[in-house]
Amino acid sequence: MTHEKLDNNAVYGTVQLPDIPAPDKAKTKTFALGCAMLASMTSILLGYDMGVMSGATIYIQKDLKITDVQVEILVGILNLYCLFGSAAAGRTSDLIGRRYTIVFAAAIFFVGAVVMGTSVNYAHLMVGRFVAGIGVGYAIMIAPVYTAEVSPASCRGFLTSFPEVFINFGILLGYVSNFAFRKLSLRLGWRLMLGIGAVPSVFMGLGVLVMPESPRWLVLQGRLGDARRVLVKTSESKEEAQLRLESIQEAAGIPLDCTDEVVKPPKIEKGHEVWKELFLHPTPTVRRVLIAAVGIHFFQQASGIDAVVLYSPRIFKKAGIVTNTALLGATMAVGFVKTITILIATFLLDRIGRRPLLLSSVGGMILSLILLAFGLTMIDHNPHTKLSWALALSIAMVLFSVAFFSIGLGPITWVYSSEIFPLRLRAQGTSVGAAVNRVVSGIISMTFISMSKAITIGGGFFLFAGVATVAWVFFFTFLPETQGRNLEDMDALFGKSRRKKSQSKDETSNGQVQLENTGPV
DSSP states (O other), X not given: XXXXXXXXXXXXXXXXXXXXXXXXXXXXXXXXXXXXXXXXXXXXXXXXXXXXXXXXXHHHHHHHTOOHHHHHHHHHHHHHHHHHHHHHHHHHHHHHOHHHHHHHHHHHHHHHHHHHHTOOSHHHHHHHHHHHHHHHHHHHHHHHHHHHHXXXXXXXXXXXXXXXXXXXXXXXXXXXXXXXXXXXXXXXXHHXXXXXXXXXXXXXXXXXXXXXXXXXXXXXXXXXXXXXXXXXXXXXXXXXXXXXXXHHHHHXXXXXXXXXXXXXXXXXXXXXXXXXXXXXXXXXXXXXXXXXXXXXXXXXXXXXXXXXXXXXXXXXXXHTOXXXXXXXXXXXXXXXXXXXXXXXXXXXXXXXXXXXXXXXXXXXXXHHHHHHHHHHHHHHHOTTSOOHHHHHHHHHHHHHHHHHIIIIIHHHHHHXXXXXXXXXXXXXXXXXXXXXHHHHHHHHHHHHHHHHHHHXXXXXHHHHXXXXXXXXXXXXXXXXXXXXXXXXXXXXHHHHTTSOTTTSOOOXXXXXXXXXXXXXX
16 A cells, blocks of 8 residues: 655545546436525524514513613523634534534524523523524524535525525514414513424424535545545536645645545644634735625624614614504514515626625615614604605614615525634634624614714714715725636635736736725734
8 A cells, every 4th residue: 555745734635536427417406506595594593583573572661661771681692602612613623524513503592492482581591592693603603604615606606695595584483483382471472472483493403414424524535535525516526526626635734646446634734723813923814715705794793784683673663663563564564675676686606706795785775874873863853744755764774774784684694604713714804704793783773763863863874974985995996806716716806906007917807807906904
């Protein structure tokens, strides 16, 4: 038996990769679609919690006699608890694999949902929020990573947008749950709304077990044969599968001429070394990637989408809708609009590209938020006069704002951040983006009621419109197009985008939009 020694002292055997039949293009797309859907279904957990809490708090506040501040904390604290899950998810997924991390997330959320559904007081309910938050933190980090790693470049945008699709579907289910159980007794209704969230987590955890493991994780474990088999099933041709495998091998530090079935795993940087490269000693390219990922996650939430989703019943009540049935019915309309527009977005990501959708989406949000703020301000300044036009304007702009969000900024945030990090930094880098996302979401959701009382609800949305304007400028000047690029090409893409236009090569034939770096990186 012969061996080949490498610099990292890995020893490779001589069992050759098997001759795998050429893939059928239709079957590979179907297989990749199935994998992405199963992985992304864990995002339903976050969406359901967001949707159901918007209506459940109406009944929780009456039953448990809690204040508005306690409602804010109850609604928003899950986002901060997510940090524990997101922080641990990167390392966990590197140790046990992407697939079993998804199963772990579903199991944790199951326990949290049961605890919330059986709560007898506010403290008990907060314990359930903590447990569920950890599960959600795992889910929102690992689902886009797995999907990005298993998807071919030609449809990666479409497939990687699935986590956001299922978040929206979960929100809609939460709204439907609110409406369906609204007439039950005060003590039973909200507990059933929260507790029933345990049911889908069981099916998700079991369904994920039929998925293959991420080919990039398999390569990091030295399992080249298994990785190639997965790549053949998820690539449009055998040649594409081989090219993807070679790109992953190169990124992992395994020689391209090594074609063994199983090899000794390459040296993987320890967790603290990865964090050092991300934060203490990043290269200019890594620094730019990190800023891009953190920036897009920050602005996704700072533009106020969770204020609309979580507090839509309060917004509609302020606009002039009175009864709980009408409030929850209008809120369901928000869920339907979000779900329909996110489905449209999935078909546009790989056709139009990330940048055009992102910029048009945020532009539409700015206009919608300004008009929503104007309508609510007019209503606030005329408390004794029913302004039908302002009511109609406010309801319409809520729907338009969530539609514009879901057509671009919503799905692209997760697609973009999951595909731009180098392989060695991807799990931890994506977890950083998810952590920023949840922190900002938590801050918004835990302060919105207080902010509305301090500067009026209209003033709050004027503030969100200002943040969205800053976001548009950031996206325009800082984020290059990633459509059609292999994950292993991102280092070169972000390195080149730091140069001035006059010094960069014309790459329009590759569909790349070159950006001039307008500030220090």
